[in-house]
Amino acid sequence: MSDFAGMEELLQDFLMEAGELLSQVDNKLMDLEKRPGDKEMLNDIFRGFHTIKGGAGFLNADNLVALCHRTENLFAKLRNAELTLSPELMDIIMAATGSVREMFGDLSQAVQPKAASPALIDRLEAALHGQLSAAPSLAPPSAHAPTPTPTKAVLPEPVAVSVEPAAADDINWDALHAVLTGVPMPQPVAAPLAPVVEAARPSVHPGYGAPVDSPAPSPAHVADPIQELPTPSRGAPSAPAQNLQKETTIRIDTVRLDQVLNLSGEIGLTKNRIANLKSQIVHGKSDQETLKALDIAVSQLDLLVSDLQNAVMKTRMQPIGRLFQKYPRLARDLARQLGKDVELVLSGEETELDKTMIEDLNDPLVHLVRNAVDHGIEGAEERQAAHKSSKAIVTLSASQMGDHIYIEISDDGRGMRPDVLRRKAVEKGVIDAETANGLDDRQSLHLVFLPGFSTKDEISSVSGRGVGMDVVKTNINKLNGKIDVISVPGQGSTFTISLPLTLAILPVLVVRLNNQSFAVPLSMVREIIPLKLKEVQRVSGRATMVVRDEVLPIRSLARMIGWESQHSPAFGVLMHAAETTFILAVDGFVGRDDVVIKPLSDIKPRGIAGATLSGDGSIVLVLDMEELLSNVGADTHMSLFTQG
Amino acid sequence: MADKNLKILVVDDFSTMRRIVRNLLKELGYTNVDEAEDGVVAMQRLKGNNFQFVITDWNMPNMTGIELLRAVRADPSLKHLPVLMITAEAKKENIIVAAQSGASGYIVKPFTAGTLEEKLGKVFDKYGM
Numbered sequence: 001m002s003d004f005a006g007m008e009e010l011l012q013d014f015l016m017e018a019g020e021l022l023s024q025v026d027n028k029l030m031d032l033e034k035r036p037g038d039k040e041m042l043n044d045i046f047r048g049f050h051t052i053k054g055g056a057g058f059l060n061a062d063n064l065v066a067l068c069h070r071t072e073n074l075f076a077k078l079r080n081a082e083l084t085l086s087p088e089l090m091d092i093i094m095a096a097t098g099s100v101r102e103m104f105g106d107l108s109q110a111v112q113p114k115a116a117s118p119a120l121i122d123r124l125e126a127a128l129h130g131q132l133s134a135a136p137s138l139a140p141p142s143a144h145a146p147t148p149t150p151t152k153a154v155l156p157e158p159v160a161v162s163v164e165p166a167a168a169d170d171i172n173w174d175a176l177h178a179v180l181t182g183v184p185m186p187q188p189v190a191a192p193l194a195p196v197v198e199a200a201r202p203s204v205h206p207g208y209g210a211p212v213d214s215p216a217p218s219p220a221h222v223a224d225p226i227q228e229l230p231t232p233s234r235g236a237p238s239a240p241a242q243n244l245q246k247e248t249t250i251r252i253d254t255v256r257l258d259q260v261l262n263l264s265g266e267i268g269l270t271k272n273r274i275a276n277l278k279s280q281i282v283h284g285k286s287d288q289e290t291l292k293a294l295d296i297a298v299s300q301l302d303l304l305v306s307d308l309q310n311a312v313m314k315t316r317m318q319p320i321g322r323l324f325q326k327y328p329r330l331a332r333d334l335a336r337q338l339g340k341d342v343e344l345v346l347s348g349e350e351t352e353l354d355k356t357m358i359e360d361l362n363d364p365l366v367h368l369v370r371n372a373v374d375h376g377i378e379g380a381e382e383r384q385a386a387h388k389s390s391k392a393i394v395t396l397s398a399s400q401m402g403d404h405i406y407i408e409i410s411d412d413g414r415g416m417r418p419d420v421l422r423r424k425a426v427e428k429g430v431i432d433a434e435t436a437n438g439l440d441d442r443q444s445l446h447l448v449f450l451p452g453f454s455t456k457d458e459i460s461s462v463s464g465r466g467v468g469m470d471v472v473k474t475n476i477n478k479l480n481g482k483i484d485v486i487s488v489p490g491q492g493s494t495f496t497i498s499l500p501l502t503l504a505i506l507p508v509l510v511v512r513l514n515n516q517s518f519a520v521p522l523s524m525v526r527e528i529i530p531l532k533l534k535e536v537q538r539v540s541g542r543a544t545m546v547v548r549d550e551v552l553p554i555r556s557l558a559r560m561i562g563w564e565s566q567h568s569p570a571f572g573v574l575m576h577a578a579e580t581t582f583i584l585a586v587d588g589f590v591g592r593d594d595v596v597i598k599p600l601s602d603i604k605p606r607g608i609a610g611a612t613l614s615g616d617g618s619i620v621l622v623l624d625m626e627e628l629l630s631n632v633g634a635d636t637h638m639s640l641f642t643q644g
Numbered sequence: 645m646a647d648k649n650l651k652i653l654v655v656d657d658f659s660t661m662r663r664i665v666r667n668l669l670k671e672l673g674y675t676n677v678d679e680a681e682d683g684v685v686a687m688q689r690l691k692g693n694n695f696q697f698v699i700t701d702w703n704m705p706n707m708t709g710i711e712l713l714r715a716v717r718a719d720p721s722l723k724h725l726p727v728l729m730i731t732a733e734a735k736k737e738n739i740i741v742a743a744q745s746g747a748s749g750y751i752v753k754p755f756t757a758g759t760l761e762e763k764l765g766k767v768f769d770k771y772g773m
Binding site: 010013014017018021044047050051053054055057058060 | 657658659660661663664667701703704705732753754
């Protein structure tokens, strides 16, 4: 059973907001390493832990409260210059934030987090009291066993969280105010006089500090709330945790939501208008005026619906920074582990992307960032030998151009050499020698995306975790995206991911072939031209046509999808896809449309991305041009015009 | 018994916390609740909106709860407004500062609807609401 029955919504809210907060804290910590004395920053971080603690209290997540409390205290002391930031201290803080994140992980499984590792608590306590030794390494926080007793010894001051309120909470406020200021509280009506201190009563949340039963807990009794808060659920080892899926809620700017509401209201009105006109027409009133009114109403509806689609799509858009902000920490930890000095620089965090895509991008981006730090960036000596600055820079940026989002991960590391990649690919049996010789440098770089390819001879514990670049590519392709790589040996590599703005709605051009409708993405279409036999020329055996002094190959859709064409194509669609410009020969075209692609499950014809319905209810197949274009050359003159 | 239609402003930078307080207030029957994410926004809201009660967090960016409290007490049109401070800390120094600055009451996180009701009740008694 869930530890949070009845609080699921609160828990979700908390995890989302606190998760973001923690990522911000992580990033600020990164900045703090550069400017250790920045009071503002210290205060921000302090407040971050403080806020998380406050929220965690309402969830009765006592272990989290305790950990945040200590870390917060540490920052209070740093802020007040009672302590100074040292690398050892930084490590402890990093370990603490790591542990907080793990606890969030537990919470997202709807289980109360386990206590932080005793070693971490000890170190935090030692740091708090300025007794930091460079000594023990931090055991990974997990420890199913309850905190062992030794902790008590290092706790001269009880953690204040649930202790003091009982004593301090029930003071007569007015009396205190009067005593302190000599001025009575501004109050309209005289207050009934109350004793200065009421009978102490523990104002403790039920379940919070469970063992405290006596009305006035003595300080001795509450020496260490951490140890005295057994979480009952921990006894039953992880009863199949009710999984609170990854993220089922979304935060939307109310302005955007209002827009959706407005539009749906307008659509309702227009619908009424149409219904009214319909009943008039049904009753035989079909004069010019009525029909014109219907025409106007329908085009209005058309406009409103497309506005609504856009508005709904916008509600799903989230800034990619939410995702990006997790990575500087990841890069830092990994770099430290590998003994490298790497800074991850972010840009374009405000770029917005469909929510589902943001979630699905996480794994590929994690891999690419790790890959850049692990494989891209050289070791310190190699960098020195190459006269590079000892600090390596990995940049992660996002930008929008037209209806695509571009995400770039680039490093200033050693780059990749096409010839080495070819050799490795052959050695590993990914491709044969003949194929390898036929590859140009660009194609060679793409070898890294093939399954079974990894340039390091030994799989490292860092990047080689069973998922390779091929998985990254597959994941990106699933999002209708593409991944490309360029690399300059000695100067670094850049991976570029391009993604459509949304998966929901695709503007297309609908073309006809043998009485079947096909849709091609409108973003690839440049123009439509008539195909005339006499204008088609043969260039080295292939059908081509000259358009404005440019020789373009002609590719027949029929041949690309393996159909017999029944007659000669009448129209050509001038398209630009997969970095080539060509003319797609078709029988005719229907027009442009906005479609919602339904994936074809079970069957996957080559080159078909999915299906959609046209206005008249017939099925339109949506073409996957990328797939169609792979390995298909231009048609020969003969094949194009012999039949029919 | 206080008017359940009491117009209350909840001030906290953590939206989860505003929601918690709002839900607790709802549990107690108070539904006329508005929110502000820091002291600056709260001051803007308070001016001319006839709020009757303020519940504010202590630790916030831009303008802290205690600064808000001082600003309220310094404003002739707002100075009689009851202000309940919420904080995670129950340190003596904090309580003293709050009292000196003119807080009407003080509640420590985490709290239940019951605790909140009791705290509200005390402030109501004091203000004759």
